[in-house]
Every structure is written in C-alpha cells, then in structure tokens.
Amino acid sequence: MNISQIESNVQNVLQNLQQDAFIYEFILAYGLPKATAARLQKGGLNLSKYVLMLQTQKDNATNRVNGLLRLLRSLIELLS
Numbered sequence: 001m002n003i004s005q006i007e008s009n010v011q012n013v014l015q016n017l018q019q020d021a022f023i024y025e026f027i028l029a030y031g032l033p034k035a036t037a038a039r040l041q042k043g044g045l046n047l048s049k050y051v052l053m054l055q056t057q058k059d060n061a062t063n064r065v066n067g068l069l070r071l072l073r074s075l076i077e078l079l080s
Contacts, residue, residue: 001031003057003061005031006030006031009028009029009030013025013029023040024037024040024041025037027040030053030054
C-alpha cells in the first residue's frame with residue numbers, strides 16, 4: 001500500500017465518520033488486517049508495534065512533503 005492509497009483510505013474514514021468505530025476503521029485504512037482490528041476491539045492485542053509502524057509511515061510522508069517543498073523552492077529560485 002502506498003501513501004496515496006493510505007491518504008484516500010483515511011479521507012474515506014473521515015468522510016464516513018463513526019465515532020464508536022473510528023479507531024478500528026483508521027487502523028484498517030493503513031492496511032492492517034481485519035483480524036487485527038477485531039482483536040483490538042476485543043482487547044486482546046498489544047498495540048506497541050502498530051504505533052511504531054504508523055509513526056514510521058507518518059515520518060516517511062512528512063519527509064516526502066518536505067523534499068517536494070525544497071524542490072519547489074529551488075525551482076522557484078531558478079526561475080526568478
């Protein structure tokens with residue numbers, strides 16, 4: 001799953017917001033298995049590895065956006 005698929009999935013979750021199921025839908029938006037969300041709902045899952053994975057994906061997306069911003073700034077400077 002790439003970043004644009006994740007972004008699209010998260011947007012769908014936010015557009016169809018269900019407060020009682022949000023966190024489970026959010027987890028599924030990142031491509032985690034349905035069984036993982038079901039175990040989480042039942043309280044039988046240690047989330048530490050998933051929190052780390054989500055943070056890594058967020059950091060990767062942030063780095064990509066920052067790289068694009070640097071590229072755009074460089075292009076603007078060259079064209080000025």
